[in-house]
Amino acid sequence: MSGAVATRWQRPPDWSRVGVPAAAHGTALDFLAARFAHIARTDWQERIARRQVRGPDGEPLAAGAPVAGLGHLYYQRWLSDETPIPFEARVLHRDEHIVVADKPHFLPVAPAGLYLEQTLLRRLQHALGLPQLAPLHRLDKDTAGLVLLSANPATSNAYHRLFREQQVHKEYEAVAAHDARFEQPYWHRSRMEEGGPRFFTMCEVPGEPNSATLLQIAERAGPWARYRLQPVSGKKHQLRLHMAALGVPIRHDPFYPEINDPPSGDYSRPLQLLARRLRFRDPVSGAERVFESTRALQWPVDPADRFE
Structure with a gap:
């Protein structure tokens, strides 16, 4: 995946980026479940199925896609149970x-x-x-x-x-x-x-x-x-x-x-x-x-x- 391709994807505001260490290995699902331990593995499976996890070129990733060499991933924000913050801007x-x-x-x-x-x-x-x-x-x-x-x-x-x-x-x-x-x-x-x-x-x-x-x-x-x-x-x-x-x-x-x-x-x-x-x-x-x-x-x- 070339850097030129990656820069053309305009990441929406409700998508986040997470770095993938150079030594990382295994699948996209394994990496995300370990990196964000507070989020259930089944939640990541659902997001991946909904095409809400993407590689550096903006293309959707499969659960079994290898993460080695990707550099970073994008994922769409989604929470099933979010605690309200009682202060306003x-x-x-x-x-x-x-x-x-x-x-x-x-x-x-x-x-x-x-x-x-x-x-x-x-x-x-x-x-x-x-x-x-x-x-x-x-x-x-x-x-x-x-x-x-x-x-x-x-x-x-x-x-x-x-x-x-x-x-x-x-x-x-x-x-x-x-x-x-x-x-x-x-x-x-x-x-x-x-x-x-x-x-x-x-x-x-x-x-x-x-x-x-x-x-x-x-x-x-x-x-x-x-x-x-x-x-x-x-x-x-x-x-x-x-x-x-x-x-x-x-x-x-x-x-x-x-x-x-x-x-x-x-x-x-x-x-x-x-x-x-x-x-x-x-x-x-x-x-x-x-x-x-x-x-x-x-x-x-x-x-x-x-x-x-």
Whole structure:
């Protein structure tokens, strides 16, 4: 299967992609059942029968198709029993080309893992009548704040280019322990790669930096501080990993520096990270765009609330 063929298949928003390690062997059904152990093997058999699992060229795969050398698979999101998430997003802006949403904590942006309909994308597609809606960048489900989505496939690449060329100024807020080192602006640069205790976590490794974050304390309340964070690059979990690596992990972070997952349905400890502001020059209209979240972190923190 050539790369040229694979790039011609336009993956719909409700399809996900999963990487196939170079050492993988066996069948498509065996690989998916092992990779997603929380999904029953019979569910994967049903999806494959419905042509909802495809190879890198977009062609449906049979259950017995070998996965060696494929590189990745596509699969259509489908869940038989999905737990509702009791928080709603707010639409701050909508025009012919983009939608700006203000996402709550705990709501995933796009279908993944145990989430399909309980995602920002699917909710907005239904509510706005925009099946072509697609997110233009990532935001963790644990993080609240601004998400920019494309509403027009004809102009989506122009907005994607802004992120690829780092022309979108992003500003976040976070609550973490006070550290006098960060009273003044501080740059943290590191090389980030996939790794860590779980498949979805990141880690810092030796080598040429591929991520950079400017941070500074904006306000202090006893042992706690509210930080202003400005990522230059857009690596997965960048702010969470950088803060933990500096010794000031973000309050209520369930992954960094240690895995500490809350029980399912426990919404009492939202990650204290907020995508506060987005600023860019609109590639279609040429106008300067500035959007700001209406949400707030748990601030100030009760001084008696010590570090978890």
